[in-house]
Amino acid sequence: MADNRKSCLSGKGVTKVFGFGGNRTVAVDHVDFDFKEGEVVSIVGESGSGKTTLAKMLLGLINETEGDIYYQGEKRDIRTQRKKREYWKNIQAIFQDPFSSYNIFNKIDSVLLDCIRMRGGGRLPYEQKREMMTEACSFVNLKFEELTNKYPFELSGGQQQRLMIARIFLLKPKILLADEPTSMIDACSRATILDMLMQLRDEIGMTPIFITHDIG
Template sequence: MPHADDSVLIETQHLTRTFGQGAQQVRAVDDVSLRLHRGEIASVVGESGSGKSTLARLMLRLLQPSAGRILFEGADVTRQSRLPELRRYWQRVQAVFQDPSASFNQFLTVRRLLERGLGLEGSRLDSKERDARVRWALERVALNPGEMLAKLSHEMSGGERQRVMIARALVVRPLLLLADEPTTMVDASSRASILNVLLDLRDEFGMAILFITHDVSLATYVSDTLFVMHDGRLVESGGVERITASPEHAYTRQLFADAFTMSERG
């Protein structure tokens, strides 16, 4: 699948994040430079502890880098740390994470949760427009707004909570969605439908998606581009056809070999 547009949406340059001091220091993300274009679907793959989630948290500006920078639509956003600037950034860049319960406020209905998700834009819309946008987002993740809007967290299944969190991320119509293992908690058929829904949004309004996953075969199936991480470093990146046909790095070959054996077994 070719990406929809040639313009660079987000770029990391020598992005680095360390944790701890001295001999205990971990280079969770080490000198990572990558580019994502408008409407591009890419996946970061790599084993547990390779730095995938840290990279996502840096790109979302939830975590300050130790070195390097992030350019979004050509502008350096690395030093932006005031809340109004970050809120503007989050109108463009949203994320969904693996565990929806962690980010759920148990006292908010789905309607209120999604209205809050509208952020800055929410205050510019009237109540009818807000309602339409909230319904649009729920429909995008195949939830029935009539059934869901008044629900609280404990009244939903794990799969419904996960879909609501995806709807909450989509409600601003972000240009970039960072999706860190977003479908691990849902069953296989819901997983396929959620993935298809996300992929459709590229065509609907040009959203780019960066999937973060252990699942190499899924990454290969949905992506234009793969980024392979190992010990915090980006060891290989490129078009999915090229990487699957002729992986250059020994670690990438190993990842594909493991994924292939597992799918044969299972």
């Protein structure tokens, strides 16, 4: 059966080299890929194989040395900050250490309000924003009213990762890069997080890309 799903993110000969001359390190070497809308993708490799470097290039956090990356069939253009912000509305990430993803000075409601603003809802009445934040927290089995005066570092590792998923629920990206999202939490929380990510894929129609060293 033919796969009629459109390409959402692809690359040709994507390469990343760090250093110069005799100190050159090839982290990613002429990689080709084509991820389709709605499919579940896994990038698997041992530590040091270039998985996270590739993820950073896909996110636009670092530039590729050679090759081209295409978004929705067109060559990606993120040369200005405005274009990067537009791109980041549609591609987001969850990393293995959720704590490092948060600004330690921002309370949880500020974290979630930033997501609403990023999606263009900054001028909505606060009550409507509160409903959106409550819904996002409920999706990941957190109670918003218990979080409003807390900072992310006051949560457990599993709760911090669930809060990251609540952010994704509000941002509604087309693509989610999940870089070892369960490696720093216990086995019970791990299964819950993966289940939530798959529910989120069905809820908002995103393409999850899992990056892992664990082939199982």
